[in-house]
Amino acid sequence: MGGSLALALRASAARGGPAQRLIGVSRSQETLAAATAAGAVDATCTNLADGVAEADLVVLATPARAILRQLPLVGQAARPGAIVLDLGSTKAQICAALDALPPALQPIGGHPMCGKETAGFAAAEAGLFRAKTFVLCPLPRTTAQTLASAQELVQALGARPLTLTPQAHDRAVAAISHLPYAAAASLVAALDAVEGETSLAWQLAASGFRDTSRLAASDVDMMLDILMTNPHAIIDWLDRYTDQLGRLRQLLAAADEAGLRDHLTTIQARRARWHAAA
Amino acid sequence: MGGSLALALRASAARGGPAQRLIGVSRSQETLAAATAAGAVDATCTNLADGVAEADLVVLATPARAILRQLPLVGQAARPGAIVLDLGSTKAQICAALDALPPALQPIGGHPMCGKETAGFAAAEAGLFRAKTFVLCPLPRTTAQTLASAQELVQALGARPLTLTPQAHDRAVAAISHLPYAAAASLVAALDAVEGETSLAWQLAASGFRDTSRLAASDVDMMLDILMTNPHAIIDWLDRYTDQLGRLRQLLAAADEAGLRDHLTTIQARRARWHAAA
Numbered sequence: 001m002g003g004s005l006a007l008a009l010r011a012s013a014a015r016g017g018p019a020q021r022l023i024g025v026s027r028s029q030e031t032l033a034a035a036t037a038a039g040a041v042d043a044t045c046t047n048l049a050d051g052v053a054e055a056d057l058v059v060l061a062t063p064a065r066a067i068l069r070q071l072p073l074v075g076q077a078a079r080p081g082a083i084v085l086d087l088g089s090t091k092a093q094i095c096a097a098l099d100a101l102p103p104a105l106q107p108i109g110g111h112p113m114c115g116k117e118t119a120g121f122a123a124a125e126a127g128l129f130r131a132k133t134f135v136l137c138p139l140p141r142t143t144a145q146t147l148a149s150a151q152e153l154v155q156a157l158g159a160r161p162l163t164l165t166p167q168a169h170d171r172a173v174a175a176i177s178h179l180p181y182a183a184a185a186s187l188v189a190a191l192d193a194v195e196g197e198t199s200l201a202w203q204l205a206a207s208g209f210r211d212t213s214r215l216a217a218s219d220v221d222m223m224l225d226i227l228m229t230n231p232h233a234i235i236d237w238l239d240r241y242t243d244q245l246g247r248l249r250q251l252l253a254a255a256d257e258a259g260l261r262d263h264l265t266t267i268q269a270r271r272a273r274w275h276a277a278a
Numbered sequence: 279m280g281g282s283l284a285l286a287l288r289a290s291a292a293r294g295g296p297a298q299r300l301i302g303v304s305r306s307q308e309t310l311a312a313a314t315a316a317g318a319v320d321a322t323c324t325n326l327a328d329g330v331a332e333a334d335l336v337v338l339a340t341p342a343r344a345i346l347r348q349l350p351l352v353g354q355a356a357r358p359g360a361i362v363l364d365l366g367s368t369k370a371q372i373c374a375a376l377d378a379l380p381p382a383l384q385p386i387g388g389h390p391m392c393g394k395e396t397a398g399f400a401a402a403e404a405g406l407f408r409a410k411t412f413v414l415c416p417l418p419r420t421t422a423q424t425l426a427s428a429q430e431l432v433q434a435l436g437a438r439p440l441t442l443t444p445q446a447h448d449r450a451v452a453a454i455s456h457l458p459y460a461a462a463a464s465l466v467a468a469l470d471a472v473e474g475e476t477s478l479a480w481q482l483a484a485s486g487f488r489d490t491s492r493l494a495a496s497d498v499d500m501m502l503d504i505l506m507t508n509p510h511a512i513i514d515w516l517d518r519y520t521d522q523l524g525r526l527r528q529l530l531a532a533a534d535e536a537g538l539r540d541h542l543t544t545i546q547a548r549r550a551r552w553h554a555a556a
Binding site for chain 2: 115175176177179180181182183184185186187188189190191192207208209210211212213214215216217218220223224227228231234235237238239240241242243244245246247248249252253255257260261263264265266267268270271272274275
């Protein structure tokens with residue numbers, strides 16, 4: 001994500017974009033060498049404190065819990081007036097940590113809605129953010145000027161800024177991303193339960209199962225980072241989901257064909273409407 | 279499905295396949311005209327009894343509950359010795375009805391594992407069955423010769439015959455097809471529950487949600503036919519699924535990262551293994 005950001009900012013800088021000098025910070029010399037070779041950055045640094053010391057804008061593009069660990073160091077090292085933006089997948093815990101930064105810094109939360117399943121600079125692409133929604137979560141202390149700067153940055157990436165509270169963000173991504181992951185993983189787990197039948201079932205498996213279970217293949221470290229920083233919203237949606245499965249079960253057990261038809265037709269129409277709107 | 283079967287059998291007949299003369303039966307004159315124009319059938323008929331009277335092999339390619347309604351008519355009209363094969367999506371109820379056919383007939387259940395989401399002859403394709411699993415459910419009364427004839431037919435279509443009991447078939451398709459439908463539909467329903475949040479969530483919707491909910495777009499009539507003829511197996515898998523969601527909820531609520539990591543890593547590996555085997 002950081003590599004794609006650098007490439008996108010570099011491309012926009014040529015068109016007069018906001019970031020004219022880019023410093024790449026990573027623990028990995030390989031990543032920094034690759035970023036330099038690709039012309040993505042002007043300078044590199046393996047030390048976070050040194051890397052952020054001169055920056056007008058610090059962008060943290062690590063997993064959510066790494067961001068939580070890095071923020072106190074950024075607070076000590078960044079120069080007064082610097083904007084601190086993160087790209088973490090969940091926002092409530094991170095925005096609370098952003099709020100604890102020294103008053104001279106300008107924090108704002110961010111989350112570009114463009115999943116990147118492959119890590120490392122080799123997977124970076126300048127067009128990753130294009131036409132994607134980029135959520136910004138200003139804190140009560142975030143100034144209008146900082147929000148405007150962040151929006152300008154988002155637009156320079158070709159993304160569409162959307163301002164949300166951290167809580168609204170976390171509820172929404174729990175619904176459309178974390179709950180589907182939980183649903184897919186539990187589907188695979190349910191079929192796990194009967195090993196003998198599963199290999200048979202898989203012989204028969206249609207594309208429907210493959211699609212519905214695809215998210216179960218997600219990177220576990222990435223998902224743990226998300227699950228451990230957004231448990232309450234996910235649990236709430238899981239409960240709603242379980243209620244809906246129970247409702248379907250009840251209609252099935254009652255052989256209530258008219259009720260099933262109503263229920264499933266409404267669902268089908270809703271999904272078609274969402275699909276058309278997306 | 280019937281149109282695709284006729285086209286596939288026609289193509290195999292030119293290579294010496296088993297079905298040299300094909301009679302198309304449909305209530306729809308348009309369907310029959312299209313099948314005739316495509317050279318898929320030698321003769322057509324809108325009346326089921328007349329259509330099956332001369333046949334050595336009767337193939338019923340309607341939805342499951344239409345098959346249940348048609349079987350008594352086929353029992354009266356088919357000539358002694360005729361094989362009766364159906365292509366219904368669920369097998370236990372249909373195999374019970376096949377078993378009630380007159381003793382002079384040779385019944386066997388079938389289910390080609392190749393979903394066709396579009397109906398009508400315009401959507402028919404000769405290659406639909408190629409390399410797909412085609413389940414055959416012989417009854418206790420089915421002779422070895424009838425099973426061999428059905429297997430020959432399946433191979434003429436380019437499909438791979440797999441013999442299962444009706445109960446094993448219904449359990450397996452409930453797991454890999456009907457449960458994923460229930461999971462996808464309930465996912466859409468869960469997001470339904472909060473209309474205001476949903477439009478927001480959908481603005482953010484990633485491809486993960488789209489894949490996981492795709493089956494909720496399935497044709498409701500087709501799915502009702504399946505749900506109403508396979509409720510017990512589906513309810514059993516729904517209960518296992520709900521148990522798994524509950525297990526995930528418990529790990530999340532306990533913030534048990536090690537437990538979550540174990541659980542999700544096992545699931546990820548299992549899906550990867552199935553995916554590689556499929």
